[in-house]
Structure formats: structure tokens, C-alpha cells
Amino acid sequence: MSKHEFQYSKRCKAGEMTQFLLITFNGLTLGAVYFLVASGLTLIFGLMRVITMAHGTSYLLGGYIGYVVVRETGNWILGALAASVGVGLLGLLIHQLLIRKFQDDDMRVALITLGLSLIGTDLMLAAFGGTATQVAIPKALQIGVELPLLGTYPLIRILLLLIAIGVGFGLWFFVNKTRYGAVVRAGVDDSQMTAATGINIKVVFAAIFAFGSALAGFAGVAGGSLFPLMPGQDGTYLLFSLVVVIAGGMGSIAGAAIGAGLVGLVSQFSLVYFPTYALVFTFALMVIVLAVRPQGLMGKATV
Amino acid sequence: MKLNKGKNRIAALAMGFSLALVATGCAPAGSGEAAPGSSSAGAASSDTIKIGVLSTSEGNLAFGMDEAKAAIGVAMEARGGTVEGGTIAGKKVELIYEGTDGTSASAQTKAKKLVENEGVDIVFGPASGDEGETVVQYALTEPDVTFVNGAASPVGMTLQNAENFFRFMGDSAMWMGGLGDHAFKEKGYKKVYSIAEDYSFPYDNAGGFFSEFCAAGGEVTGNSWVPVGTTDYATIISKIPADTDAVYVGLGGADAASFLSQAVTAGVEKPLIGGSITVDTTALSGDANISDAAVGTITGGPVPGADYDNPVWKTFSEAYAKQPKAFPSPSIFGILYYNAFESLLLGIEETKGELGEKHADLRASLSNLKWDTPTGPISMDKNRQAIVDNFLIEVVDDSSGELTQKNLSKSSNVTQGTTVYDRFDGCPN
Structure with missing residues (x-):
């Protein structure tokens, strides 16, 4: 091998390595968006065991609220706040008026939330139209930063990853390490017994539903800053967050994080190596996980 | 009780999803099947011409239907009608709209619905590539219905010898x-x-x-x-x-x-x-x-x-801007749907509203149509494919x-x- 050829092949290998790392990092940052959406669902569906088909609609609504507020005020943080509060309050209203009464009747709750999602999506189509929009991000953030090994990488994706890690750690701490988290877990395991200890379980459930919805609204602004907001995205994100929550293990924050990371990685790698089958692989991931571990990666086995 | 709950949840999830799929139009291709004999082959002598419009209302190209309606609105309002219908060459023209999600399966279902359930004389559409190829195949099985393309542009569509299929625009190559x-x-x-x-x-x-x-x-x-x-x-x-x-x-x-x-x-x-x-x-x-x-x-x-300067274009884009949900300037769908729909109306006017036996008169007039569209002169080749600028x-x-x-x-x-x-x-x- 001549010196020239050697250098070439070395450079080629380095290129492949960089690309492999880039795809991995892209997968993780995409997973960060999936995790933000799924974190709300892991509270509502995973922990409270309330089947909501309207989670994707909450995501899209949050995105649109953020889009309007950011367009009017130019302040991204205000947009994220408005989306979280707005969607959270709406979630609370829906829970109080429509879901609370039937919380133990899965079939009814699924149908009610499905109906809400269809109505909500059509209302948003009427209000915002069928074309794609995006939440504007400050121009200073629309740059690439130099990363070791990777070269230039979009700053916004790094920020999203950090936000997701922050939200994930906060949630894990809240659910597993605080008194309120213990109350929630106790309420889910045995609501009558928890109520008997003097805790107002109705308030706890209402608060969790509102908080889960608020997380979806926030995720809409975060995701909508990177990806388009338009009709159809609601279904996509509902589907992906269900895959994340089910594969990760119901109610486990760590499981949702691992699940989201895996879904992001699988979709990015398959986009490069098997683009035609990118979607198939994502669902194959869920099938394989459930075949090997029916309770999900981090889920507790039920008796 | 506790044991049953898990099963219920899965059942509820599964049902929710299948309902969501049906609601979003992902029904199997054959589900638009209609009662036999409802096709309107004999509409030649009727006083009403029914036109079924296909365009995208969901998915990646969801703005297609708004643009189709804006285009049809321009052409119909110029003749005193509305986007719902009007009178063309003494005949009552009725427009029926069906939205698709841009996939072949949904185009096939909706085209069949228009022809077999609604009994339309003319199918106008669809918007997107794969849909177009499916609709041409369907046109081959419905020789008594005339098909006018909306904005679908695969090359092969006009190379299938479908005598009842017309495309008033260039293909994507x-x-x-x-x-x-x-x-x-x-x-x-x-x-x-x-x-x-x-x-x-x-x-x-x-x-x-x-x-x-x-x-x-x-x-x-x-x-x-x-x-x-x-x-x-x-x-x-x-x-x-x-x-x-x-x-x-x-x-x-x-x-x-x-x-x-x-x-x-x-x-x-x-x-x-x-x-x-x-x-x-x-x-x-x-x-x-x-x-x-x-x-x-x-x-x-x-x-x-x-910066394009042409009097026909100016008239068209001014009328377009008055349509509900119009973009700042007409999109590709708006322009192509307009050129095609105006061509169809000119064809109907040419035959004084008579479609003829098995639409022979209408098809002859469409095949020989020549006019100055907003985007330049248009004429047809022997495959009923337009020659354009x-x-x-x-x-x-x-x-x-x-x-x-x-x-x-x-x-x-x-x-x-x-x-x-x-x-x-x-x-x-």
C-alpha cells in the first residue's frame, strides 16, 4: 500500500467514524424530542393508567400556542410557558369534565379522548391551515457549534438534548424521591388505601393529568422549534410516544428515556442504511422488546 | 377484576387505533365499493353535469384542497357560478369534493366513491404523483367516465393509452x-x-x-x-x-x-x-x-x-387573491388545477354542454383544445398530454x-x- 493510498483509507475510515458518531448523536437528539413528548404520556398512561388518545393533539396544540405567542412577542421562553400553562389547564378541564367520572373504564376513556383528538385536530386545521409552520427560534441559536470528533453541529439540537435531560432528571426525582411522588405512586397502586390515609386522591390524579398535558404542550414548542407543525404530526407523535412508553416500560421515567433514545437511534440509522424501511424498524423494535420483555425494558413485572 | 383490567386496556388501545385509522382515511382500498349499476354512463342526455373533484386534504400536501377550491372558484366565478357549482353552456354543473391523504390507496377509494356512489360524469384530480398513477389505472376500467388530471405529474400517466384521461400540464420530467x-x-x-x-x-x-x-x-x-x-x-x-x-x-x-x-x-x-x-x-x-x-x-x-408579466396571468392572480385561504401568490397546485379546470369548462362550452354518446363530443373538443393560459399557450398531443411553456x-x-x-x-x-x-x-x- 502506497503512502498516498494509506492516507486516503485512513481519512476514509475517519470519515466513516465521524459519520457513525454523527448519526448516533442525531439519534439521541431526535430521541430527546420523543422523550419530551413521551414523558407526559408516561405519567398519564404509564403511571395513572389512563388511556389517552389525545396526547398527540396536546403536543400539536402546544406547538401552535407557542408558535403564535413567539410570533407576537418574539420571546421563546414566554411561548413555552404559555403552551405549558394553556395545554395544562385544558388538560385539567378535560379531566374534570369528561374523564374523572369514567377513569376506571378504559374503553370509554379511550373513546372520549379519541373523539377529543379528532375534534381538536380539525379545529387546528381550520385555524392554522394545512401548511407546515415552525416555532421561531432566536437567530443567535440558529448556528452550528464545533464539537470534538463531530465537527459543526446545530446548537438548537444540543439545547433540546440538554432540556430533555433536565426534564427527565427532574421528573425522575419528583416521582421517585419526593413525598408527592410517593403519594402519586401509592395512589396508583391502591387508590382506596391511599384515600383512607387522608390524602385527597382526586386532587392528586387531576394534578398529574394536568401536569402530563402541560409537558405535552411544552414538548410541542420544543419539538416545533426543530420540526414542522402541521396536521398529521399529532398522530405521528402519539404513535411514537406510545411506542416509547410501552417499550420503555409503563410508568418508568428511565424506561421512557431509554425507549426514546432507542427509537431515535433506530430511526436515524435506518434512514441512512435502509431508508425504505425506516418506519418498519421502529415498530419492529417495539415488537422485539415486547417479545423478550413483555413488561417493557424497565417495567415492573405485574402479578 | 384486577386481572381483566389489563386485557381491557389493550383492547381499548387497539380499538382506539383502528378507529383512528378509519377516521384518517386509511381504510382498505376496496371499502369504497358501491351498489352495482349506480354508474352514470347514460348521463349524456341529462341536464346536469356532475364533476367529482379529488385533491389532498391531509398529510404532507394538505393544502392541495384549498388550492383546488381556489382554482375552481376563479373559473366558476368568472361564469357567474360558485365553487359549489353553476350553469355552464346552459347545463347545470354540480361539484362534489373528496379529500385524500396523498396515497394511492386513498385516491383509489375516493375516485371509486365519486364514480360509483356519487355517479359523477367527470373526475377532476388528483393532486399528487402516486395518486395519479392509480387514478389512470382506474380510468382504464371506467371507459364511460372522463378523467381530467389535477396536478399529478408522473411521466407514465399519459403513456398508458387511457382514451378517457386528459392532462393539461407538463409532466415532472x-x-x-x-x-x-x-x-x-x-x-x-x-x-x-x-x-x-x-x-x-x-x-x-x-x-x-x-x-x-x-x-x-x-x-x-x-x-x-x-x-x-x-x-x-x-x-x-x-x-x-x-x-x-x-x-x-x-x-x-x-x-x-x-x-x-x-x-x-x-x-x-x-x-x-x-x-x-x-x-x-x-x-x-x-x-x-x-x-x-x-x-x-x-x-x-x-x-x-x-416578476412574470402577462395580462392573462395578471387577471388570474388577481382573481385568485380574492379566494378564501389563498396564498400570497398561487401555488403550483393552484395554477395547475386552474389551467386544467378552465380547459375542462372551455371543452364543455365548445360542445354547448353536450357530452355526446360515451362523452365522444367532449373528448374530441378537449383533444383539440388550444388556449392561452395564465402560464402561456397550451395545446394537446396525440396522447392527450399538453404541450406547454x-x-x-x-x-x-x-x-x-x-x-x-x-x-x-x-x-x-x-x-x-x-x-x-x-x-x-x-x-x-
């Missing part, structure tokens, strides 16, 4: 006519990387560009065919080799908007060559910050740039910071080639 030479000779791009969606329209669109570009001496440094609906392009962008002069972007709608905004954040510095729907008015009028990526992009297609345009930043399209040149009387393109690696064969 014709739309790229002249762009390959321009990129190589004027812009000096020698090596181009290709990113395009994985379905029939981008195959033909990219095929038209690259066949000319390669013939001129250009080289392809790689092809990425991505699934429709891909919103994350970070990885695809990282695959563009460093020694590439320019990137061909054959994406549309939301996919194009995603790519352009991510090209800005990822710092893509290569100039872009757009497919025919990549940098159209729907992408440029969005709120995402795409100007760094979009400015300087060259593209070709049936839509002229903003085509535009080369460049995206520029106007003085106020808005993105707009500037005309580079116009090719007149572009005729159809016979190559039907499939997915290709490197240069198309």
Missing part, C-alpha cells in the same frame, strides 16, 4: 427542462448530491434534471431517497460529501420546509437546486427561517416567478426581506419525452 444545462453551464456546478423523496414524482422530476445534467458532463456524488414525511434531515445532511458543488433537493411541502430550516441550523453552505415543488410559494411563505438556505436556489417548473427561476431576497422567485428564462412548446424514470443511483439510465 418536462418541468426540469433546461435546468440541468443551466446548472452545469451557467452556474458551473460539476458535482451534485441528490436528496429526494422516495416516490414516483421525485423519480421523474430528479430524472428529468439529472439526465440533462449528466449529459452535459455533470457528476452525481450520491443519492439519498428518503421516505415521504421525513422531518429530521440532520443525518442526511451529514452524508453530503465535501467535494460536492451543489445539492439537488427533490422534496415538497413540509418535508422541504424541514430540510431548508435544518440546512440553515446545520450550516449547509452548498448552493441548492430545487425540485419543482421545493421552493414554491408554500415553502417560501412559511414562518421558518429558511432564507439563508433558499436564496440563490434555482429550480424549474410550470410556475413563473413573481416551462419556466426556470431563482429564489431571491426582495428589498423588504421577503423571499420571492425571479424568472431566469422560459422554454416554449415543451413536449413530452418517453422515458419513465424509476429510482436511480448516480445518473439515471
